[in-house]
Amino acid sequence: MITITLPDGSQKQYDTPPTVRQIAGEIGPGLAKAAIGGKIDNELIDLDRPITRDTTLKIVTDKNADADALYLIRHSAAHVMAEAIQRLWPETRLAYGPPLENGFYYDIDCPHPITEADFPAIEAEMDKIIAENRPFSRYEMSRDEAFAKMKDDPFKTDNIERADGDVISFYATGEPGKAWEDLCRGPHVPSTARVGAVKILSVAGAYWHGDASKQQLQRVYATAFPDKKQLKAYLAALEEAKKRDHRVIGRQMGLFHIDEAVGQGLVLWKPNGAIIRQELQNFISEQLRRQGYSQVFTPHIGRLGLYRTSGHVPYYRDSQYPPLIDRETIQKLSDEGCPCCELANRMESGEIDGYLLKPMNCPHHIKIYASEMRSYRDLPIRLAEFGTVYRWEQSGEIGGLTRVRGFTQDDAHLFCTEEQVAGELMGCIELVKIIFATLGMNDYRVRVGLRDPDSSKYVGKPENWDKAEAACRNAAKTLGVNFSEEPGEAAFYGPKIDFVVKDVIGRDWQLGTVQVDYNLPERFNLEYIGADNQPHRPVMIHRAPFGSMERFVGVLIEHFAGNFPLWLAPVQVAVLPITENQVAYGNDLIEKLKAAGIRAVIDDSSEKIGKKIRNAELEKVPVMFVVGAKEAEANQVAVRRHGKGDQGVQPLEDVIAALKQTIAARSME
């Protein structure tokens, strides 16, 4: 007897294993028609797969396009796409084709380089297969049989090796043995027609097993929905998201510029962008004063030996700008006929000195700490700097403000005793939370980055790592937010707590970070004198609540879609005189706004008021003062808010007082 429990709590009992199709049919013909699969406990299954145990059952339908339905549809669409591609290019071999959050892809080894021009043909072929309405038929065999069947296909052989269990399944779209088929764990929709509407999105290279030393395959990205309407809505949403891209808005609003002549990944902050950055810096500086930080300044370069001590040289040579060497040394080496590779070797060995553009601020801050004898009474010492660092990121990775080669961290290093670590970590996390709350950024995830036990890139003793990882884990637990532990995501000197957000096209970016470090204090032999009059080693905490100003502002632009709250808006008020006769009054307003510390511009062009309003709206200026003869007469302004329209005529002094208050409160308005 098999008992099936439905979502409403009702139960059904069967003598022989029922299928989802059968159960759906008993509930109602409409449901049976809409059903594309089932979910027993937490496992998706085919519509026609017998259920052999007592379980809960949710019937998955394509009427309700939830995550389960989309998973089935997209997993099945991947098969349809693979079949279509193999019809067009029969020599194509299939590697791996999983569903994704918003679609699916298939990694293929295809002699024909697929380009966008091929998409319509692939889609047309897919549409044919969908129209053919062929059933997805599952059949199974033993692992050994599967190996024998797939012995000529290295990708599928590899997939079998990675599969769990002794039973390997195949899905044919049609009659097994006669129709197209693929090795697959399933489950799938009952027939190709249920795949609905598909769209090929892009194609890119992808390494087999994600290993850059392995063969590169073609990865075709696509998406699928139950019907054309939902597909269209998704594609429209993608287009909308692109308009929020910080690279687009950054240009429109004159926030930043990246110039080929300056260099890849090197950001020029234009006046409007500089205002946003400065406001953010002012904001965090206030928090730092409150939390007892000390501001420091350090130069952009440091001698190689410093980074040899820290561990940056030689481990991170490939991700740094090459060192600078003084002119005399270069001349001397040139006279000796020293080749470049020899120069590199001699610098690495320490035989030749040079300066590195700093890839991190910590060594400089460490030297500030070490410049005086420190007592336990001095601790914790918190050194903060908006420090600009340079890293040689791979060219293919660079883009916009989110991944750059020169960036400014809102960096600080805390030197404290072992006992103070937990409290200091809490303070750092609090800071990040304040920032996110102030800016209304609630959609973030927290990652605790731990060391990868199999990697050799880390410095320091295992026992130090254990202590540091425990401290991070404990601090994360106090957050009140879910977090994931991710091995391999640690910094080379210690574990970290990262705050990660998504950009408009769904890419993850690390913003705030808090890192515990027992290792650099040891490498630099840092000390403080304890109450016992003995030297002790401090613990270091690295933290940057924004992460980098560049990346943070990039993400922030997209978060607000350029519609910044008043305190951050580059232009806070646009004064719009209705005719030239009010320009003098308008200029008067500008002076008064300036005196109140409000950033304002006047549109004294000879355009009509409608055009002036349109321009100010497009420039996303939060507040507009529309002033005509009546307002000038009465020392009033007609207030208009961006996106909200006319707010009515108000006395100037009242409006300015209200704006000042909103700005001072850093309100989200």
Next chain:
RNA sequence: GCUGAUGUAGCUCAGUCGGUAGAGCGGCGCACUCGUAAUGCGCAGGUCGUCAGUUCGAUUCUGACCAUCAGCUCCA
């Protein structure tokens, strides 16, 4: 770094089957003096990403390089 695509005016883009280019917006000028998302007319602006090659002639064809975009890999 790898795979693929792209690069024409400040921006968005059209165009040239090889004979040195055009629109809209923006800018400038003039007229209009206007009440909550586009007033009209005129003008200026381009070594068609860079450098080679083929050709009588290259923005167009070929190659290399640079940059941008997407993905992969990487990210102290």
